Amino acid sequence: MTDTTSPSASLADRTHTIAAGGPVVAIAFLGPKGRETAAFALGEETVLLVDPAGTERHVTAHRGGILSAAADGTRLVTGGDDGRIVSTAADGTTTEIATDPKRRWIDQVAVHRDGVVAWSAGKQVFVKPAKGELRSTEVASTVGGLAFAPKGLRLAIAHYNGASLWFPNAAAPPERLEWKGSHLAVTFSPDGRFLVTAMQEPTLHGWRLADGKHMRMSGYANKVRAMSWTGDGRALATAGADTLVIWPFAGKDGPMGQQPRLLAPTDTLVTAVACHPAEPVAAVGYANGMVLLTRLEDGAEIVVRRPGAAPVSALAWTAAGSRLGFGTEDGAAGLLAL
Helix, strand or coil: CCCCCCCCCCCHHHCCCECCCCCCCEEEECCCCCEEEEEEECCCEEEECCCCCCEEEEEEEEEEEEEEECCCCCEEEEECCEEEEHHHEEECEEEEEEEEECCCCCCCECCCCHCCCCEEEECCEEECCCCCCEEECCCCCCEEEEEECCCCCEEEEECCCCCCEEEEEEECCCEEEEEEEEEEEEEECCCEEEEEEEEEECCEEEEEECCCEEEECCCCCCCCCCCEECCCCCCCCCCCCCCCEECCCCCCCCCCCCEEEECCCCCCCCEEEEEECCEEEEEEEEEECCCCECCCCCCCCEECCCCCCCCCEEEEEEEHHHHHHECCCCHHHHHHHH
């Protein structure tokens, strides 16, 4: 059990603290390697940019709430309740990608290489390439999550009673993967063999894509609001319990018939997780505002942020794993250089 009152090892004194000015929806690092600008998407209107020198700048991206965000290392793409999809660059330049004709809320966004962007409004999903024609499809219910496959232009769409796999450049309708219930988030395994969704109930569901074999991952205290693949792609780390829950995906059957590893236990829920891109380390955020670094090999822990007033809502690493960003629901944020 982690002692949240007097941690034995701490990096908290080395963390650069930031008053973000609003709830942190998402974090991304933008720009050249080693000189990335941290971008904090906030709950209302703005993106906070913090350059390598620590200079802070608020950029207005929306006329209202920011509901969704995704990044590709060059830009942060956000969707808002103003019906707009907006790209924010490291230098603060904002570009409107599209506006929903009916000004519907942009519930989900996803980005792919080569400048491809996907978003949803209600039951409709749109894909816009950097050059070319806007494409769309419609699913049976409001979209709960979007994710591009690691290879090829294939989009996974989470919705009620399952998920759909859509090739925007093909004439065929999306392929349906059925499982009863409301699916709220979706992720491909890095090798593209598995698809996993987080559900409204406290469980994950997955499919082995080669044959549609089902995988049910349960035992959570709350619904899973964050998932992150380990740097080697062999395991999926998840929030939703009072420990970090890590499911194995190295074998041909994924987690089927196997138990997860449980690390970093506390007396409060894990609300955010981000695995280091190269090392067997995960950043873990909790409902009490604490942030830990946990070594996946042996469970060793280091405190990055001591408990605060609100849950951790976002975590992100730079592409090289040299810096970590975190943010909370009450606008407390920080950056740690390793």
